[in-house]
Amino acid sequence: MKPKTKFAGLRTRLQTLLAVTALTLVAAAFPAAAADRTDPPSPHTDGPTAVARARVAADVLMGSYDPGKAWFPSSWWNSAVALQTIGDYMQRTGDRRYLGQLDNTFEKDKGVFPAGVLSGDPLLGNFTSRAIDDSEWWGLTWIQAYDLTRDPKYLDMAVTIANYVYGYWDSSTCGGGVWWNAERTYKNAITNGLWIRLTAELHNRIHGDTLWLNRSRTAWAWFRDSGMINADGLVNDGLTDACTNNGQNVWTYNQGLAIGGGLELWRATKDPAILATVKRLADAAIGPNGLVDDGTLTEACDATDQTCDDNGKQFKGIFMRYWTDLVDTTHDRRYADFLGTQADIVWNKDRDAAGRLGTRWSGATSDDHPNVFDWRTQASALSALVGAVPTPAPLLSLAATLSPAQPVVMPSASGSTTIPVDLGTSATGFFPLLALASVDTPSGWSASPRATLVRLHPHGNAMPASRSVPLTISVPSSATDGHHLVTANLMAAGLRFATQADVLVAHSIDFDTGTVAENPWLFDPDHSQSNGVQNRFADGNAHFTYRFPFPADTTSARVTLTIDAEFVVQVSADNENWTTVLQEDRPITDGSNKADRSIDLTPYLGNGADGSKPVYVKVSDSFPNDGWGGRVYHVTANIVQ
The missing domain is CATH 2.60.40.10 (Immunoglobulins)
Known part of the structure; x- marks a missing residue:
């Protein structure tokens, strides 16, 4: 040296x-700097800042990853998309910290599982199930892992999944297309958009392939002519039993997969007609009758009088994943500007102090239908932030x-x-x-x-x-x-x-669960869930813990929980030593035991490092095997100083 x-x-x-x-x-x-001082945002963020934003959001998402079950809680296909999004982040930025989690999921979850363990459906092994589109999502996830690592086991798994899916290609109904489910009840846009992308990705990675290329070409031609693309260039959800466009909602992820499938097949063929169709789909998406409201990509369920279900929460991110591919492929400034705008909107309007990203990118909310923040919405909005990272990524x-x-x-x-x-x-x-x-x-x-x-x-x-x-x-x-x-x-x-x-x-405590007002008090959500206002529940081995930092001069305190179902409530002064104070001993699943229950917290007032007297209140499941854990609707507390 x-x-x-x-x-x-x-x-x-x-x-x-x-x-x-x-x-x-x-x-x-x-002397007295104002905390709300902010610099005016630039039209689009610079490259290093885009990397930093994506890193912060990716770390928040991976904070919800369950290393034991090797997935994100309570949703099978959404977990595949979330992991693929993390793969996108790693590929785009060069950050490789989460490769271990990808492999953990691959090794732990590739087996056979009964219904209710990882999915509502039984898992048949090799990430397949009766839900054909779910199987395809996992196929794309493992191709992403292969791209990151060049480990052939991931590509082999994607081939195994694709072979399974091909068993549901059926030319005898509507002239072709992959069935949505094993019962063969529906042919829809998402299953076939995924199929085009999956087969084209396999071709582009398997030297000398013709099999997957021919299948992708066939699928694209069928999809293009199926009628699911309407006169406005937007993709409706699927086909009727009579093989006509069913006129159902234009979900952003259907439009995104149509764009993404066409792009990957164009890379394989360089057929200008395919790229022309892709651009027509893209122009329709951001056109006057498209998927944009006041400059923001918007799902139909984003309306403030509606709430997106756990599926819809992730649709916009899938659209942005393939929109990023469109920008990278075409270098069209209009498409790039739209991508940059969505990333800035997400960061500036749809982010809370904890770095969580919500389902409505505009940040809109309402009392009855609040903007929801969870790992699904995090994965979705992260795709916009990842897309804003330039290539190559700034060092x-x-x-x-x-x-x-x-x-x-x-x-x-x-x-x-x-x-x-x-x-x-x-x-x-x-x-x-x-x-x-x-x-x-x-x-x-x-x-x-x-x-x-x-x-x-x-x-x-x-x-x-x-x-x-x-x-x-x-x-x-x-x-x-x-x-x-x-x-x-x-x-x-x-x-x-x-x-x-x-x-x-706060000098008092009074909040509905499932709202933003709950967030500051929710010390540890563990793997609990919330399906809207006045709703937080913990099933199985999950729990959720509230922390109440009562003032140093508190002499007595009492908390009231509006609670039902099969609950266990425990209290602690230090988040380590727990005392059970409430427990439902009957297997009640119909809400008939819903009531306000008060707990005297005075014996549990702690000694916090900040001088407060904190009390921790934990809710869990008294019958962890039947899927009906403790459910809390409202929390209030009274103190005496």
């Missing part, structure tokens, strides 16, 4: 001096997060309350970075430190370097109830990234 030269040492000292000088100047400029990027991102403060009657917060930083690149982190707080609040230096040592893109910095936020007793933003800015090498914590100041 060569010794350091005096010039190298001088350069290091100069860098440090400049950083410290900047630190001093920033700290001096903070240098800088990102930041605050944790907890949605802390709750219940102030004491006198004195300030402190919140411990971690500033998470990450970077890619090939040289050490000395980043300046500064914190903006609301007027009257304070942060310690207000500014600090963070050293990061990235070694390429495959494993972003990370470091956590502890912060303390001081909240005065005079802070008003409501949401207050704390902003951390991270700057280095000409890059800047901002992140926020949404601090809820």
Whole structure:
């Protein structure tokens, strides 16, 4: 190893001096920085920031991955799409941290499973089931894994799945097409769009292939002429029993797979007629009668008087996956601008402080049909952020997060309350970075430190370097109830990234489950589920835990849960030692035991590091084998100081 030269040492000292000088100047400029100060957004974000945004969102998504079952909770085909989206992210950015999760799923879930374990249907092995489209989603996921790793086992699995699906190609009904299900009841757009893409992808990866190419050509010709593409160039859901367009909804994912299937087949054939049809489909999608509302890609169920089901939550992301392919293939500026716009809309309008992305990209919400945030919506919106990452991906990027991102403060009657917060930083690149982190707080609040230096040592893109910095936020007793933003800015090498914590100041507790009002109190959702307003439930081995940080001067506290079904309620002062305080001993599944049940929390008031007296309340399932766990509708609490 060569010794350091005096010039190298001088350069290091100069860098440090400049950083410290900047630190001093920033700290001096903070007498009362407003937390809601934001820079005007650029029309489309720059490349390094696009990488950072995608990394933050991908990490949030993978926080929901269950390594034991090797999937995302409670949905089989959605899990395939979520993993494929993570594959897209890794392929686009160079980040390879999640290859292990892909392989974990492949090895653990390729077997035979009875209904109810991973899917509502029995799984027949090799990721196949009676749901033919579900099988195809997994085929595409394993081709993505093959592209990332070049391990032939993934491509072999995709071939196995495709051979299974081909058994449901049937020319005797409607002249062709793959059946949607093993019962052969419906021929629809999604199953056949997937089939075109799957067969074309296999051809483009198997040297000397003609079999899959011929099948893809045949499928494309049949789909094009089937009648499912209507006069406006939009794809309706499927065919009637009389083999005509059924006029059902134009879902974004049907349009997306038609575009994506055609693009992959065009790569195999370079047939200009195929590309012309693809462009017609794309132009229709963003045209005046298409799938865009006020500039935002919008599903029919995104209306504020409706709620998308667990399937519809993921449709727009599938559209964006193949729209990204369209941009990469055609380099058409109109298509690229639309992609960039969707990514910016998602980040600026549809993201909460925890980095979660919702189902309505416009951010619209309503009391009865709130914007929903879960891992499915995260995977969907992530596809827009991934598409905005340029190729090749920038080597240098800088990102930041605050944790907890949605802390709750219940102030004491006198004195300030402190919140411990971690500033998470990450970077890619090939040289050490000395980043300046500064914190903006609301007027009257304070942060310690207000500014600090963070050293990061990235070694390429495959494993972003990370470091956590502890912060303390001081909240005065005079802070008003409501949401207050704390902003951390991270700057280095000409890059800047901002992140926020949404601090809820509350003197009382009163919220419906399944709403944004629940989020700050939900300490650990585990694998619980919510299907809308006043609905959170935990089945099997799942649970959910609320944390109530009662003020330091609290003398007594009581919580009331509106709850039914087969519940176990436990209470703890430290989230480790639990006492069961409520339990339903009867197997009740009809909601007949729904009632308000009060619990005296006084014996469980804890001693928090922030000076509060936290209490943890956990709800789980008293009969974990029958699918009807504890369900909570509403939570209130009363305290005496």
